[in-house]
C-alpha cells in the first residue's frame with residue numbers, strides 16, 4: 426500500500442457504549458490529540474439517534490447493517506434508520522470494497538464482559554492490521570491486549586468499520602451500558618494513541634519486519650440453556666463468569682441452572698471463551714463465544 430492517509434475513528438455505533446462516544450465527541454471539539462503528521466483523522470459519531478436515546482440502536486443493529494443488500498437498497502423512507510445511516514456512512518467513508526474507501530477505520534465499542542482491551546481483526550491476511558496490532562501489543566506491555574479474529578464463514582457479520590480497507594474494532598470492558606468508567610476510558614484512549622503513532626511511523630516510511638501475532642479465532646457461539654418455550658433457564662456459571670480468554674476444557678462448568686445444577690462444557694478440546702455474559706447478546710441468543718488460539722505471521726510492510 427502507498428500510505429494510510431485517511432483514517433476515521435467511529436464512536437456510537439452502539440449508542441449506549443460510552444467510552445467511544447465520549448472520546449469521539451471530545452475529539453470532534455478538539456482533535457489535537459489524534460492529529461499525526463501526514464494523516465487526516467476524522468472522528469465521527471455513527472449512530473447519533475441511538476446515542477441521543479442512549480440505546481444500542483433505534484431500528485436495527487448498525488454493526489450488522491453493512492451488507493451488500495442493505496448498501497445497494499433503493500433509498501426510501503421505509504428503510505430502517507440504521508440502514509439509511511449505513512448508506513450515508515458508506516457514501517462518506519466508502520464505498521466499501523472500492524479504492525476510494527478510507528484506509529483505516531477504528532470502531533470504538535464497550536462490552537459488559539471482562540474482555541479487557543480487545544482488538545478485533547476481520548482478516549488473517551491483513552498484514553497492515555497485523556503489524557499494527559503487533560506494535561500496539563508491544564507498546565502497552567506488560568498490560569495485555571488480546572486480538573479477536575472474526576474470520577468465520579457463519580459468525581462473521583457486516584460491521585460499520587468494514588467500509589474501510591483496514592477495519593479495526595476496539596472492544597473494551599467490563600463497562601455497563603450507559604456508564605462511563607475512567608479505567609476503561611483511559612485504556613481505550615491509550616490503545617488509540619499507539620495505533621495512530623503506528624500509522625504515522627508507517628507513513629514516514631519506516632519498514633516493519635515480519636512478525637507473529639497471537640490471536641483468538643472465533644470458533645462457535647454458545648446459547649443459554651432454554652425451556653421448550655425459549656425462555657432462559659440458567660446463568661453463566663460462577664467459575665466461568667468474568668473469565669474471558671481463560672481456557673475452558675471439556676468437563677468444566679459452563680452454566681448454573683436455576684435449580685443449582687451445573688451444565689458442563691462438552692465440546693472437543695480446549696476453547697477460550699469471550700463476550701461472556703455480554704448484555705447486548707441476550708437478544709442474539711448468545712451466552713458467550715468460543716475461540717481457539719492461533720499464531721499468525723505478518724509479512725514485512727513498508728510504504729510503497
Ligand SMILES: [Zn+2]
Nearest residue numbers: 439442534535
Ligand atoms: Zn458495540
